Amino acid sequence: MPTKTKEINEKNNKKTNKVATTKTTVKPKTSSKGTAKKKDTAKKAVAKKAEKKVTAKKTTVKKTTTTAKKATVKKASTKKVTARKSTAKKAATTRKATGKTKKQEQFVDIVEYYDLPYRYNETVVKILYQTPNTLFVYWDISDKDRENYIKQYGENFFNITRPVLIIHNITMNYSFEVPIDDFANSWYLHINDSKCDYKVELGRRPNYYNEEATKEIQENINTDYIYVSSSNEIETPNDHVLFSTNENNTIKFRNIKNNDEKTISLVDFVRSLPALKEKRDIPIISEEIFQAVYSGIYKDEDINFFERLSNPSSGGLATSNMSSSRSALF
Amino acid sequence: MQKKGYVSFVLHAHLPFIHHPESDDYLEESWLYEAISETYIPLLKVFKSLVDEGVNFRITMSMTPPLLSMLDNELLHKKYIHYLEQLIELSEKEIKRTAYDKKLNELAHYYYDRYSSDLHLFRDVFKCNLIEQFKHFQDIGVLEIITCGATHGYFPILYVTEETVRAQIAVGVQTYEKYFGRKPRGIWLPECGYVPEADKYLKEFGIDYAIVESHGILYADPTPIYGTCAPIVSPGGLVCFGRDMKSSQQVWSSIDGYPGDFNYREFYRDIGYEADYDYIKPYIAHNGVRVHTGIKYYRITGKTDQKDYYNVQWAHDSAERQAGHFLDSRTEQIKNVADYMKVPPIILCPYDAELYGHWWYEGPYWLYILFKKIYYDDCNFELITPSEYIDKYPNIQVASPCRSSWGANGYSGVWLNPTNDYAHRHLHKAGDRMVELATSYPNAEGTIKDALNQAARELLLAQSSDWLFIITNGTMVDYAKKRIKEHIGRFTKLYYQIKSNKIDKAFLKNIQLKDCVFPEIDYHIYKKL
Numbered sequence: 001m002p003t004k005t006k007e008i009n010e011k012n013n014k015k016t017n018k019v020a021t022t023k024t025t026v027k028p029k030t031s032s033k034g035t036a037k038k039k040d041t042a043k044k045a046v047a048k049k050a051e052k053k054v055t056a057k058k059t060t061v062k063k064t065t066t067t068a069k070k071a072t073v074k075k076a077s078t079k080k081v082t083a084r085k086s087t088a089k090k091a092a093t094t095r096k097a098t099g100k101t102k103k104q105e106q107f108v109d110i111v112e113y114y115d116l117p118y119r120y121n122e123t124v125v126k127i128l129y130q131t132p133n134t135l136f137v138y139w140d141i142s143d144k145d146r147e148n149y150i151k152q153y154g155e156n157f158f159n160i161t162r163p164v165l166i167i168h169n170i171t172m173n174y175s176f177e178v179p180i181d182d183f184a185n186s187w188y189l190h191i192n193d194s195k196c197d198y199k200v201e202l203g204r205r206p207n208y209y210n211e212e213a214t215k216e217i218q219e220n221i222n223t224d225y226i227y228v229s230s231s232n233e234i235e236t237p238n239d240h241v242l243f244s245t246n247e248n249n250t251i252k253f254r255n256i257k258n259n260d261e262k263t264i265s266l267v268d269f270v271r272s273l274p275a276l277k278e279k280r281d282i283p284i285i286s287e288e289i290f291q292a293v294y295s296g297i298y299k300d301e302d303i304n305f306f307e308r309l310s311n312p313s314s315g316g317l318a319t320s321n322m323s324s325s326r327s328a329l330f
Numbered sequence: 331m332q333k334k335g336y337v338s339f340v341l342h343a344h345l346p347f348i349h350h351p352e353s354d355d356y357l358e359e360s361w362l363y364e365a366i367s368e369t370y371i372p373l374l375k376v377f378k379s380l381v382d383e384g385v386n387f388r389i390t391m392s393m394t395p396p397l398l399s400m401l402d403n404e405l406l407h408k409k410y411i412h413y414l415e416q417l418i419e420l421s422e423k424e425i426k427r428t429a430y431d432k433k434l435n436e437l438a439h440y441y442y443d444r445y446s447s448d449l450h451l452f453r454d455v456f457k458c459n460l461i462e463q464f465k466h467f468q469d470i471g472v473l474e475i476i477t478c479g480a481t482h483g484y485f486p487i488l489y490v491t492e493e494t495v496r497a498q499i500a501v502g503v504q505t506y507e508k509y510f511g512r513k514p515r516g517i518w519l520p521e522c523g524y525v526p527e528a529d530k531y532l533k534e535f536g537i538d539y540a541i542v543e544s545h546g547i548l549y550a551d552p553t554p555i556y557g558t559c560a561p562i563v564s565p566g567g568l569v570c571f572g573r574d575m576k577s578s579q580q581v582w583s584s585i586d587g588y589p590g591d592f593n594y595r596e597f598y599r600d601i602g603y604e605a606d607y608d609y610i611k612p613y614i615a616h617n618g619v620r621v622h623t624g625i626k627y628y629r630i631t632g633k634t635d636q637k638d639y640y641n642v643q644w645a646h647d648s649a650e651r652q653a654g655h656f657l658d659s660r661t662e663q664i665k666n667v668a669d670y671m672k673v674p675p676i677i678l679c680p681y682d683a684e685l686y687g688h689w690w691y692e693g694p695y696w697l698y699i700l701f702k703k704i705y706y707d708d709c710n711f712e713l714i715t716p717s718e719y720i721d722k723y724p725n726i727q728v729a730s731p732c733r734s735s736w737g738a739n740g741y742s743g744v745w746l747n748p749t750n751d752y753a754h755r756h757l758h759k760a761g762d763r764m765v766e767l768a769t770s771y772p773n774a775e776g777t778i779k780d781a782l783n784q785a786a787r788e789l790l791l792a793q794s795s796d797w798l799f800i801i802t803n804g805t806m807v808d809y810a811k812k813r814i815k816e817h818i819g820r821f822t823k824l825y826y827q828i829k830s831n832k833i834d835k836a837f838l839k840n841i842q843l844k845d846c847v848f849p850e851i852d853y854h855i856y857k858k859l
Binding site: 109115124126131232237244246251255259273293297 | 351352353486487490538548549550551552553555556557559563567569575576666667668669670671672720724725726727728732733734739741742743746747748751752753754755756758759814815816818819820822836837840843
């Protein structure tokens with residue numbers, strides 16, 4: 001099996017959260033860098049050895065105390081989801097300890113042990129949207145690129161510069177910058193404008209933290225900004241009813257059987273709706289036309305509901321596995 | 331009453347792929363058994379009764395590929411039968427134990443009958459083949475089954491490598507064809523996660539329509555004139571139906587949702603937690619931890635800890651009353667909405683299938699009564715499937731749906747937040763590597779081909795949105811984290827073995843047995859676009 005010295009094991013990586021410092025940042029996540037390098041090879045060797053042995057059982061059994069468990073169960077009659085959930089969780093993870101002999105005759109298991117690699121040693125910046133106003137970004141700089149920077153700017157390059165993220169709103173053509181730190185490898189970024197294309201750039205700026213650093217920056221770096229890498233480009237979701245039309249205040253219909261398209265003026269269309277046929281004072285501004293129709297269709301809904309739409313099954317339970325249905329009503 | 335519109339029920343049946351031939355000790359496997367007994371068999375019974383009684387109805391269900399794979403797995407059939415035998419044995423003991431109390435004893439008999447009937451149906455009548463049963467109702471035209479992403483991978487996270495979204499769709503469609511002998515017309519986007527980038531792949535594999543969350547329609551561009559009461563078609567040609575908010579609320583709401591009725595069965599009072607420990611020990615977790623058994627004797631009763639015994643008749647009375655309420659509400663809604671439309675409105679009511687029966691024990695009965703009422707009572711709407719609707723009313727407004735999901739707050743926060751965001755770079759990297767492998771091995775044969783196909787399975791399994799959800803939700807977290815680690819770990823190991831042409835055959839064989847989902851998978855689906 002090839003050794004993966006470059007993929008450093010996550011194990012020794014301690015995560016600590018830092019508090020956001022600027023208005024634009026949300027929750028930075030931090031992690032240490034470059035420590036646990038050798039671990040992976042060692043572990044792989046062990047794993048390989050273990051595979052050969054064809055022993056049957058994994059040994060990572062979680063310890064849980066039945067007494068603690070019973071205490072939670074006592075509460076079972078009060079409708080507290082939290083208490084019950086923890087119960088279920090423990091049950092699931094503890095069932096491993098006993099009854100291990102039976103299956104071995106039919107299924108010969110091998111021992112597997114995995115940890116997620118701490119990094120992939122590649123220069124990468126990737127973004128995803130979390131909400132219409134929050135981007136998630138993660139990044140890494142490969143060892144090779146790091147060496148190149150050091151070759152070019154001197155041994156202290158990473159000490160006398162600090163990382164920054166530059167957020168480009170491509171749709172509205174503006175950018176802003178968020179200082180980050182070298183202990184982080186991902187970040188949440190607050191953005192003001194929904195439904196826009198974004199791209200995030202990772203770069204470094206000189207860090208004049210003392211005289212010595214200043215001197216070194218002047219000697220070796222001699223620039224205000226060093227570009228590192230750019231992310232993928234994404235569009236963030238929309239977050240409100242647009243009350244928008246096609247060109248010239250029209251709406252377009254397509255016959256999906258033959259793909260014929262028909263464009264109709266919004267005003268004419270709305271005037272022919274049964275509920276509005278007799279009405280004299282139909283507005284002409286498209287936003288108001290839509291509002292007239294929506295306030296009819298959604299007559300019982302709170303008029304502001306378009307602005308704070310949330311689904312009734314929300315609260316972290318709107319997916320489909322059993323536990324979601326379980327928590328759906330609490 | 332003149333028919334003015336339609337109501338469309340869509341039940342999303344999904345469970346993540348959980349299959350552990352290496353051990354009997356994974357409690358997570360019982361999600362499947364509970365869902366079969368409490369949701370899938372009861373729904374099949376409802377469909378059959380309606381058909382037998384000559385009630386014309388329509389319902390749509392998504393059955394996800396991992397669920398289909400598990401329903402088609404012999405080992406899981408055996409384990410389910412064992413699960414039922416245990417419950418029958420326990421309810422027999424319960425009949426003896428509760429002889430002192432007439433009401434309680436009746437309930438013990440009720441469970442004995444119910445689980446015995448499940449066993450008979452599953453083993454002797456259905457021959458362990460539930461898929462065939464659902465297929466039957468699709469074939470006679472009352473049920474429309476739609477597909478889903480291969481392993482319920484959440485598109486708004488995966489789409490940074492579009493090939494991985496395409497593969498989720500392709501394998502979803504292929505699995506559907508394998509079991510139902512035709513192509514699916516619709517898809518339940520995993521978690522209703524809509525991204526416009528997926529449209530072209532959905533169209534490529536013949537998908538006509540998808541289900542999206544309400545604001546997927548309401549926040550579309552340009553604004554849909556009928557709101558969620560009619561579908562829209564994306565510029566790329568995907569028809570999208572949006573969830574109706576009002577009907578969702580009536581069922582889901584924590585304040586006044588139907589399932590909270592005081593006569594309904596109390597989910598949390600289970601003899602697994604309440605019976606004498608030595609007595610119940612053989613029927614709970616192997617290590618002695620108390621868990622749900624499925625035998626529950628109490629009704630919700632009220633906001634009190636003093637629960638009354640469950641009364642099947644009272645529960646049915648409540649279900650009937652609520653079915654009437656739902657019918658009246660939709661009639662009223664459609665009467666109002668129809669005046670603002672040139673086509674008949676369609677009120678789309680999507681739910682987790684497992685809500686019906688598993689969580690809301692009386693849910694299947696409620697559906698049964700509701701469908702009968704819609705057929706026999708004087709109401710202004712009919713049931714319809716989305717396919718039938720677009721065939722009848724093919725003129726659809728063109729608009730780009732909004733990126734959205736049905737998770738809390740409507741976007742990606744459930745599947746991307748500080749509790750689970752460590753996983754995403756691994757999912758992305760594995761996706762990129764799979765594309766790299768498929769592109770650089772266009773004609774693999776033999777063991778390399780097997781390894782490439784297994785790598786595709788491992789990637790797909792890692793991508794299940796369920797693991798991220800469970801981590802966020804705080805239940806079964808260790809199991810979910812373990813699954814991500816294992817599938818990424820197995821994938822990565824295979825990746826290096828393939829690249830160095832040194833496949834460890836024993837390892838490959840082993841994980842082929844464990845992660846045996848999608849036996850026909852073809853890794854070429856990941857070839858670079």
